[in-house]
Amino acid sequence: MRIAMSSSKSLTSSEKLMIAAIDLIAERGYNGVTTQEIATMAGLSEKTLFRHFGSKRNLLESAFDRFHYTEGLTKLFAEKLTWNLREDLLLISRTYHEMMNRNRKMILISIKDEAHLPGFRERTQKHPQQLMVLFTDYFKEMGKKGKMIQTNPEAQATAFMVMNFGAFLNDLDGTSNFSGVSLDAFIEESVEVFARGLTP
Secondary structure (H helix, E strand, O other), X not given: OXXXXXXXXXXXXXXXXHHHHHXXXXXXXXXXXXXXXXXXHHOOOHXXXXXHHOOHHHHHHHHHHHHOOHHHHHHHHHHOOOXXXXXXXXXXXXXXXXXXXXXXXXXXXXXXXXXXXXXXXXXXXXXXXXXXXXXXXXHHHHHHOOOOOOOOHHHHHHHHHHHHHHHHHHOOOXXXXXXXXXXXXXXXXXXXXXXXXXXO
16 A cells, blocks of 8 residues: 555655655565666656655655654644544544555554664654644643543543554554454443543
């Protein structure tokens, strides 16, 4: 599955290169792909790749920064929350899984190619760290509004994020360890339990 891009706009040269890099590296590994192959798959010259990114490593890092979920979820927290705990957690969970599944290849690269990309996994951690801040601030505000019990907002944010990340990892390679429960059923049930426990 290729990285999904909006059909309402044409791709830039940089985006074409980033998508090609993710597709090829996810399939063959970081060391199994050349910059020439990436450029060819993108329909561009290797010279264009180096002009935009300078190196294969910079290209991959740029792809992670461009296509990961931080920007989309930051916008969701800023514009789409209803301050109803159950509704908000459902929306956040569904959006998170949609974005993580769209970015499945990038996650596989960060895990499988860690030995060939020293420091790369640490770089990718900025995305969950930023999400942690968004969640913690949300839970703090819900507490101030009297819509959530007084608790440790950071601990609750951690619990909710780890729960959802675990569900994503369970099916990362397409082989679910708990195939009897669909993702949508998991989201519905886990949010129901979480919201019931935190609602005053």
